Amino acid sequence: MLGRWRTLRRRGVLGLNGRNREYVMRLNDRSKFPLVDDKLTTKRLALEVGLAVPDLYGAVRFQGELAHLDRLLQGRDSFVIKPAHGSGGDGVLVISERRNELFVKTDGRTLPLADIEYFVSTILSGVHSLGGIPDAAMIEYCVHPSPLFAAISYRGVPDIRLLIYRGIPAMAMVRLPTRASDGKANLHQGAVGVGISLAYGITGHGVLKDNVISEHPDYGSRLTGYRIPDWEELLTIGARCADLTGLGYCGVDLVLDEDKGPMMLEINARPGLAIQIANRCGLEQRLGQIDALGTLPEAVDDRVRLARTLDADQEPPAIRDSAGPAPEPPPAVEEVPAAASAAAD
Amino acid sequence: MPFFARLSPLAIIVLLLAGTGLGLTLLKATRDKVPLLPESTSAVWTVEARIGFRGEGGSTRVEFQLPIERSMERVIDENFVSRGYGLSILDVGTRPRDAIWTLRRTPAKDQALYYQAKVVAGPVSTNTEVPPFPPVPDYKEPLASAIGAVLKQAREQSADVFSFTEQTLRILADPDDENVKVIRNVTNRPSWEHLVAEILAGARIPTRIAYGVPLERPQTDQRLVPWLEVHNGNEWRGYDANTGVPGYPENFFIWRYDSPDLLRTRGVSGADVSFSTTETRIASTDLEKLTGSGYAPAPFGINLTRLPVGVQNIYHVVLMLPLGGLVVAFLRVVVGVPTFGTFMPILIALAFRETQLGWGVALFLTLVLVGLALRLMLAQLRLLLVPRLASILVVVVCLMLAITLLSFHLGIEQGLSIALFPMVILTMTIERMSIVWEERGLGQTITETMGTLVVAICGFFVMNEPHLSHLMFYFPELLLVVLAATLLLGAYSGYRLTELTRFAALARER
Numbered sequence: 001m002l003g004r005w006r007t008l009r010r011r012g013v014l015g016l017n018g019r020n021r022e023y024v025m026r027l028n029d030r031s032k033f034p035l036v037d038d039k040l041t042t043k044r045l046a047l048e049v050g051l052a053v054p055d056l057y058g059a060v061r062f063q064g065e066l067a068h069l070d071r072l073l074q075g076r077d078s079f080v081i082k083p084a085h086g087s088g089g090d091g092v093l094v095i096s097e098r099r100n101e102l103f104v105k106t107d108g109r110t111l112p113l114a115d116i117e118y119f120v121s122t123i124l125s126g127v128h129s130l131g132g133i134p135d136a137a138m139i140e141y142c143v144h145p146s147p148l149f150a151a152i153s154y155r156g157v158p159d160i161r162l163l164i165y166r167g168i169p170a171m172a173m174v175r176l177p178t179r180a181s182d183g184k185a186n187l188h189q190g191a192v193g194v195g196i197s198l199a200y201g202i203t204g205h206g207v208l209k210d211n212v213i214s215e216h217p218d219y220g221s222r223l224t225g226y227r228i229p230d231w232e233e234l235l236t237i238g239a240r241c242a243d244l245t246g247l248g249y250c251g252v253d254l255v256l257d258e259d260k261g262p263m264m265l266e267i268n269a270r271p272g273l274a275i276q277i278a279n280r281c282g283l284e285q286r287l288g289q290i291d292a293l294g295t296l297p298e299a300v301d302d303r304v305r306l307a308r309t310l311d312a313d314q315e316p317p318a319i320r321d322s323a324g325p326a327p328e329p330p331p332a333v334e335e336v337p338a339a340a341s342a343a344a345d
Numbered sequence: 346m347p348f349f350a351r352l353s354p355l356a357i358i359v360l361l362l363a364g365t366g367l368g369l370t371l372l373k374a375t376r377d378k379v380p381l382l383p384e385s386t387s388a389v390w391t392v393e394a395r396i397g398f399r400g401e402g403g404s405t406r407v408e409f410q411l412p413i414e415r416s417m418e419r420v421i422d423e424n425f426v427s428r429g430y431g432l433s434i435l436d437v438g439t440r441p442r443d444a445i446w447t448l449r450r451t452p453a454k455d456q457a458l459y460y461q462a463k464v465v466a467g468p469v470s471t472n473t474e475v476p477p478f479p480p481v482p483d484y485k486e487p488l489a490s491a492i493g494a495v496l497k498q499a500r501e502q503s504a505d506v507f508s509f510t511e512q513t514l515r516i517l518a519d520p521d522d523e524n525v526k527v528i529r530n531v532t533n534r535p536s537w538e539h540l541v542a543e544i545l546a547g548a549r550i551p552t553r554i555a556y557g558v559p560l561e562r563p564q565t566d567q568r569l570v571p572w573l574e575v576h577n578g579n580e581w582r583g584y585d586a587n588t589g590v591p592g593y594p595e596n597f598f599i600w601r602y603d604s605p606d607l608l609r610t611r612g613v614s615g616a617d618v619s620f621s622t623t624e625t626r627i628a629s630t631d632l633e634k635l636t637g638s639g640y641a642p643a644p645f646g647i648n649l650t651r652l653p654v655g656v657q658n659i660y661h662v663v664l665m666l667p668l669g670g671l672v673v674a675f676l677r678v679v680v681g682v683p684t685f686g687t688f689m690p691i692l693i694a695l696a697f698r699e700t701q702l703g704w705g706v707a708l709f710l711t712l713v714l715v716g717l718a719l720r721l722m723l724a725q726l727r728l729l730l731v732p733r734l735a736s737i738l739v740v741v742v743c744l745m746l747a748i749t750l751l752s753f754h755l756g757i758e759q760g761l762s763i764a765l766f767p768m769v770i771l772t773m774t775i776e777r778m779s780i781v782w783e784e785r786g787l788g789q790t791i792t793e794t795m796g797t798l799v800v801a802i803c804g805f806f807v808m809n810e811p812h813l814s815h816l817m818f819y820f821p822e823l824l825l826v827v828l829a830a831t832l833l834l835g836a837y838s839g840y841r842l843t844e845l846t847r848f849a850a851l852a853r854e855r
Binding site for chain 1: 681727780784785836838839840844850851852
């Protein structure tokens with residue numbers, strides 16, 4: 001037991017207590033929490049600085065507004081309903097098409113309008129919000145996932161989680177829905193998290209219920225070697241999102257839409273720790289590297305470049321899609337002091 | 346230590362708190378000889394008489410009869426709480442003392458005066474004076490023949506006064522006996538003991554009724570209990586008038602004989618005496634010095650044994666709550682047990698104190714399972730959250746009532762104590778459970794329920810540990826140490842034990 005404790009410490013694995021005390025409490029000002037806890041506010045902030053987010057079709061704040069729900073949904077064939085204060089993907093309803101008077105969920109089951117109204121009213125009463133305070137329900141654009149991950153995600157929309165530490169991307173993973181997670185991309189609901197090398201944007205191994213896996217549990221297809229397009233841009237968006245909130249330690253969730261490109265879904269002030277298992281790398285190790293640098297670059301481009309350089313000492317993973325372009329080598333930056341590579345070991 | 350980094354300002358506070366708490370405790374233990382272990386103490390019962398009345402605006406005089414001289418031998422300390430009243434003790438020598446409270450202008454509202462006696466646990470001692478034989482009472486028919494028949498039967502089956510008494514009481518305990526039915530129909534006597542005394546007088550056996558307080562477990566707002574005593578020419582002996590078993594209730598403290606009336610008042614209305622008892626423990630060595638006369642020394646620091654008894658009984662429980670909180674904090678932060686709600690397990694553990702562990706767990710699981718089943722049925726009705734919670738609360742209370750009634754009919758006493766379960770908290774738990782079930786599946790629900798139970802059981806063992814309970818009550822300064830420990834836990838940023846398993850993948854490979 002003590003042996004494992006030491007091993008985990010040596011590898012810089014971050015625990016929940018450590019995360020809360022050393023990072024969340026120290027770097028995330030409580031007054032900033034409402035910005036990310038309320039997804040309507042996050043969305044507004046993102047739109048103000050011109051970051052792409054899924055279109056908001058409407059929000060329901062009071063039970064009385066439920067009567068207008070059908071008008072709100074008119075002409076919308078696919079949409080997502082979620083609580084503005086939800087967490088961990090609870091209370092999210094994804095409607096992928098409409099058939100006559102019925103709404104079709106991603107798993108193929110159909111719901112009448114009355115069921116949707118009840119679902120929204122449950123959200124309004126605050127079941128999914130922290131502390132049960134009354135909540136608002138958001139109805140927004142349903143992302144059409146890029147076909148990139150079609151072979152390794154079971155329905156639903158895979159999303160990319162970037163962990164941003166003091167403005168610098170520190171770790172990344174893509175979260176793939178499974179049959180068990182009911183098309184949702186949340187790890188505790190049974191989705192698979194797959195680590196992404198920051199330097200190359202290529203997927204590595206995955207994590208399912210805290211175990212390392214290399215194949216998708218539903219399809220058995222290999223998870224490794226997928227190359228994420230526009231990786232640099234995704235990292236840039238992630239870093240800008242973190243700036244938006246002023247949180248020093250946060251998780252940014254991005255999606256790749258087939259038509260509209262990368263979009264920001266939400267920001268999390270207490271991102272989970274399974275990302276370490278997916279990347280098979282202790283988080284504290286990465287965060288320590290960043291802390292060891294002393295002063296950090298301010299420009300977004302520099303920060304992204306720094307993030308990729310810090311990760312570059314690892315072997316570039318083999319690419320699965322041989323037809324695709326070779327991985328861009330991480331840019332060499334002169335500004336990165338020698339301390340960075342010293343801290344790496 | 347790496348995970349206690351950034352500790353320094355906290356370290357000072359923790360050291361100060363723990364140092365003060367432990368220092369005061371040690372000082373109290375060494376200088377004032379307050380025992381640290383319950384084993385080196387003896388039970389002393391505090392008997393508190395509360396004299397409640399309503400003033401009428403004018404002058405007031407309340408005379409309260411204190412315990413008889415024989416009983417005062419067991420009293421090591423007494424204490425009057427007068428609240429501005431003038432107090433004098435009338436001690437005539439031959440008869441029990443009277444406490445007399447007077448006030449010239451009594452406000453016309455509810456008043457309370459208290460008398461506390463600290464009584465050493467021990468057997469009843471009775472005086473030796475020989476009473477005269479009582480005259481045979483003049484019974485009316487059909488009572489006379491019924492009593493005559495009972496006495497005749499008892500006489501045939503006995504040899505002396507005591508065996509005669511036992512036989513009589515045994516016959517009277519049989520509800521199917523025709524004579525007993527007649528006798529039990531008499532209802533105009535103050536108590537069954539009085540009727541029995543009257544029957545025994547038919548055989549010219551001297552009896553008296555002792556009024557006293559049984560000291561078995563802490564109680565509040567009790568009346569004096571009547572108890573039958575029989576004299577055989579040499580000595581008095583107590584009898585349970587209902588069963589015929591000789592003896593007294595445990596540690597019976599006799600206040601007076603023949604009448605429960607202790608009060609004579611002037612200028613007040615609604616005067617009434619009620620008795621509360623609590624067990625305290627003092628060092629056995631002190632007790633030897635104190636028995637007979639004198640007062641217990643007031644130990645330095647916080648001394649809860651001087652508080653009104655009802656309050657003391659509450660603090661016996663309240664002072665254990667911080668320890669429960671410490672257990673929860675430890676199990677969540679250091680071990681990483683998942684639970685429903687933060688302090689829910691502690692409230693459950695408190696309920697377990699009354700129900701006993703096995704029963705408590707069974708009752709908790711029954712309530713939660715049936716409640717959950719009903720909650721899942723309610724889901725079909727699509728109710729709004731707060732009314733839904735309220736309806737689950739109603740269902741939970743109905744369930745508790747059902748369990749109570751059922752166990753009452755089956756004669757299972759533990760089932761009655763279910764009323765102590767924290768209903769509102771339980772309701773919220775059932776609601777949370779159903780949501781966890783819907784969102785995260787059955788596995789997670791079971792994990793968290795088990796986690797809650799594990800924490801509750803640990804809390805139960807800690808809060809029920811007699812040594813800890815003794816320490817917390819007699820050394821409340823230890824709360825500072827508990828506070829220091831929780832602060833320290835709050836600064837813990839190391840792994841939770843469950844994380845060692847969770848991150849096993851990161852420790853193994855590479």
